[in-house]
Amino acid sequence: MNYPIWDVPLTGGGLLIAAIAVVHVFISHFAIGGGLFLVLTERMGLRARDAAVLEYARHHTNFLTLVILVFGAVTGVGVWWTIALVNPTAVSALVHLFAWVWAIAWVFFLVEIVAALVYRYGWGRMDARTHQAVGWVYFGSAWLSLLMINGILTFMLTSGKWPETQSLTDAWMNPGMLPSLAMRSAVCVALAGVYALITSSQLADLALKERMVRYSAKWVIVGAGVIPFAGLWFAGTLPEQARFLASGGTPMVTAFTVASVLLSGLLITGTVFGPMLFPRQTHVTFACVLAALALGATGATEWVREAVRKPYVIYEYMYSNSLRPADLADVSSLGLLASSRWHVPAKSDWNDPVKIGRSVFRVQCSSCHTVSGLNSIRFATRGWDKALLDQQIQYLNTLKGAMPPFIGTDEERGGLVAYLISLQAEGPGASAALPARSEGERLCRR
Numbered sequence: 292m293n294y295p296i297w298d299v300p301l302t303g304g305g306l307l308i309a310a311i312a313v314v315h316v317f318i319s320h321f322a323i324g325g326g327l328f329l330v331l332t333e334r335m336g337l338r339a340r341d342a343a344v345l346e347y348a349r350h351h352t353n354f355l356t357l358v359i360l361v362f363g364a365v366t367g368v369g370v371w372w373t374i375a376l377v378n379p380t381a382v383s384a385l386v387h388l389f390a391w392v393w394a395i396a397w398v399f400f401l402v403e404i405v406a407a408l409v410y411r412y413g414w415g416r417m418d419a420r421t422h423q424a425v426g427w428v429y430f431g432s433a434w435l436s437l438l439m440i441n442g443i444l445t446f447m448l449t450s451g452k453w454p455e456t457q458s459l460t461d462a463w464m465n466p467g468m469l470p471s472l473a474m475r476s477a478v479c480v481a482l483a484g485v486y487a488l489i490t491s492s493q494l495a496d497l498a499l500k501e502r503m504v505r506y507s508a509k510w511v512i513v514g515a516g517v518i519p520f521a522g523l524w525f526a527g528t529l530p531e532q533a534r535f536l537a538s539g540g541t542p543m544v545t546a547f548t549v550a551s552v553l554l555s556g557l558l559i560t561g562t563v564f565g566p567m568l569f570p571r572q573t574h575v576t577f578a579c580v581l582a583a584l585a586l587g588a589t590g591a592t593e594w595v596r597e598a599v600r601k602p603y604v605i606y607e608y609m610y611s612n613s614l615r616p617a618d619l620a621d622v623s624s625l626g627l628l629a630s631s632r633w634h635v636p637a638k639s640d641w642n643d644p645v646k647i648g649r650s651v652f653r654v655q656c657s658s659c660h661t662v663s664g665l666n667s668i669r670f671a672t673r674g675w676d677k678a679l680l681d682q683q684i685q686y687l688n689t690l691k692g693a694m695p696p697f698i699g700t701d702e703e704r705g706g707l708v709a710y711l712i713s714l715q716a717e718g719p720g721a722s723a724a725l726p727a728r729s730e731g732e733r734l735c736r737r
């Protein structure tokens with residue numbers, strides 16, 4: 292309401308965030324698990340005085356630093372850009388509440404990156420003890436940054452006592468925080484193994500390859516074995532509505548929940564019957580297939596986590612469309628458009644219900660619906676007449692639990708109905724299928 296709206300055609304902004312965030316999750320969890328993998332592998336090599344294992348760990352360090360410092364950093368910044376553009380109101384609320392948590396996390400990020408570089412260039416240049424210590428600093432700070440951020444992520448889904456107490460401790464130490472931390476830590480371990488399979492499967496020395504591939508496979512199995520238990524613990528803390536959505540309430544969400552379990556199962560089975568039993572024959576292509584399964588499982592799980600949060604972006608505090616339940620009464624009496632700083636049609640258009648309705652749609656519905664792309668409103672309302680539309684809009688939150696109630700004056704609701712009817716008249720594939728950039732542009736096209 293207080294910020295401009297960014298129209299992302301066809302997919303909507305949510306999917307764009309998801310696409311970038313899933314890649315970031317896949318890399319950042321590896322950054323943490325990979326650190327633990329490196330220090331423990333280095334220790335194993337040192338204890339056994341095995342130069343080949345140490346050489347492998349050194350080689351794997353190059354791979355890790357390349358992946359996390361380039362792709363991790365780029366996708367991390369990408370996540371910030373997209374979330375701030377897609378939902379500035381929610382980001383602003385989170386930044387105000389968690390300013391210090393983020394500040395602390397960023398200090399850990401900095402330490403992590405510096406330690407990763409020192410560790411990378413310290414191979415062969417530092418004595419073993421100091422090098423190991425740097426490795427622990429790297430892993431420790433990486434995990435601590437997860438600890439900080441994890442509390443913010445789970446807060447959005449399980450805001451716990453915060454809505455009443457408004458205390459930062461209650462917000463950060465919310466009910467989902469610990470189980471999610473356990474789950475993400477297990478994901479870190481599993482992903483460390485997945486990435487290590489990519490490097491170990493390429494080793495030329497067959498005896499070494501056998502040892503390292505099997506060793507990496509164990510990381511996948513141990514990590515992936517813990518995930519379902521931590522996942523169940525996490526699911527137990529979810530709000531009732533979220534559990535309902537995941538377990539049958541919405542076909543799409545249920546499908547993704549099943550996909551997440553199925554892909555994880557395939558990953559474990561593939562790891563046992565591939566690298567674990569046939570380490571020498573494991574080809575890097577197979578390791579990449581396992582990585583793709585892991586990426587798929589990560590994607591499906593993160594998608595579910597986002598989807599079950601509907602209708603909220605911050606549970607019980609702010610809806611996905613940036614309106615807050617607390618503002619409901621004020622906005623209803625004043626009017627949605629009169630309360631908005633943007634998207635208000637020009638004064639001369641105030642008696643055109645379609646234009647009013649289009650603005651109402653952009654402010655209130657476009658965070659979850661596109662006009663004719665993903666979760667298309669034209670498709671959802673096809674064949675509905677004026678009376679039916681008007682009636683359904685008054686009961687949006689009853690119609691689908693994933694939707695917030697409609698907020699606005701009778702005139703605005705009438706406008707929304709007129710706009711949705713006008714979409715049907717235009718029909719699919721019409722040139723006005725995508726919302727025009729400005730009213731002027733829209734008029735010109737006609």
Ligand code: HEC
Pocket residue numbers: 541542543601602603610611612652655656657658659660666668671672683684687690691693694695697
């Ligand atoms: C928080 C996200 C969200 C917001 C905001 C939202 N919707 Fe929805 N809407 C959904 C979801 C999710 C569905 C269900 C899609 C499914 O089940 O496939 C849905 C379904 C619908 C349907 C179809 C219902 C049916 O019975 O098939 C209509 C109509 C609809 N929305 C209208 C609106 C209108 C109008 C607005 C704005 C005033 C709006 N929605 C705002 C998430 C949202």
